[in-house]
Structures are given as C-alpha cells and as structure tokens.
Amino acid sequence: MRGLLLADEFLTRCINRLAIEYDGGVHVKHRLMRYHEFFVSRVKPGERVLDVGCGYGAVAYSLATQAGALVTGIDLNEGNIIKAQARFQHTNLSFVHGDARTSLPSGAWDVVVLSNILEHLEHRVSFLADIQRRINPSRILIRLPMIDRDWRVPLRKELGLYYFSDPTHYTEYTRESFEQEMGEAGLTIRHIQYNWGELWAEVLKRG
Secondary structure, eight states: OHHHHHHHHHHHHHHHHHHHHHTTTSOHHHHHHOTHHHHHTTOOTTOEEEEETOTTSHHHHHHHHHSOOEEEEEESOHHHHHHHHHHOOOTTEEEEEOOTTTOOOSSOOSEEEEESOGGGOSSHHHHHHHHHHHHOOSEEEEEEEBTTSOTHHHHHHHTTOOOSSSTTOSOOBOHHHHHHHHHHTTEEEEEEEEETTEEEEEEEEOO
16 A cells, blocks of 8 residues: 555656646646635736745736736745746736745735645744735635545554655644644634635735
C-alpha cells in the first residue's frame, strides 16, 4: 500500500507538469475548476486589488480584464514575476517582485487576494493581522486546500507518509480550523463555499 501511494504521488507530480503544458503554460485546473470566477464576482470595477503570491499572474489578469479592477500582483519568486509580466499585460495590471510578509506595495487597497497562499505560511494569524494593520482592505478573498478532501489523506497519515498536498505546506484546513484561524486574526467570514476539495471564502475585518 505504501508503495502504491508513493507511486500515486509521483504520477500526480507528472500529471501536474503536463497539465501546464496541456493548456499552453497555465495549469488546466484554472479553466476546469473555474475558480477565477469566484474572485472576479467579488470585485467591483475600479477597485484596487493586491494579489499576494500571484504566481505567474493568471488570477490577477482575470481580475483586471473581467472585473475591471486595478490589480497589482506580488510574488516572492522572481521567476514567476518575469513570466507574469511576459504573459499577461493590461493597462490595469502590474506585477512586482517582493515578500508580502515584510514589504507591500504602497497605497490603499480595497481587496486582498490570497489564492492558495495561507497554507504556505508558518505564522498565518500574525500575517493576516499585519495585512489589516498596514493596508486595511475592506475584504480579503481566500482560497485554500482542505485536509479532509479525500480518504487517502488520513490513510497516508496512518501509514507514516507525508499527507499534505504540497511539501511546502505548513497546514491544510478543515472548516473548523479555518474558522478558528480567522477568529484569531480578528476576521469575520462573510461567505464560504467548498469546491474541488478546496475552501473559498470572503472575510472582513471584525467590527
């Protein structure tokens, strides 16, 4: 069983690499899961949006072109920013290389997007509190992986295998752990939904 699960892990990595090639450089999950629509539907034309951990810019581009927002994407990986600048260009869109934990683009921001970002951070509550203190967005849009997405997750744990979906994750979520973390960060959940083993939410500053 352990060998088969390790083989499944290897095949999943191979499939993900090919899934990016399959859709011409953007992972096919962007199109099939249609999660861009979740972000686009919650942003108004003209709003200033900061996409933290924007990767190679696909969600940021959708927000600029479909929602009519003024979007800046920031990512720790300089290679991602170079790809984003080359692939996605629009008058409402810019990309910067930087670490959002220590430095953020100056200015006021209406919305912060955290799409598959929180699970990569060790100190998530302090990060969320810092975001609120430094830029005070009206809302934060979040997408993250759920730990109870599949029966193989607890099986891998039981067998002593790594059971998160990515080796760079510090955590993965249940609804209960998400609600607790948002509460500790002083945030109120305005909307929450579950799709594709993921949790998508809109949260607001409490009070």
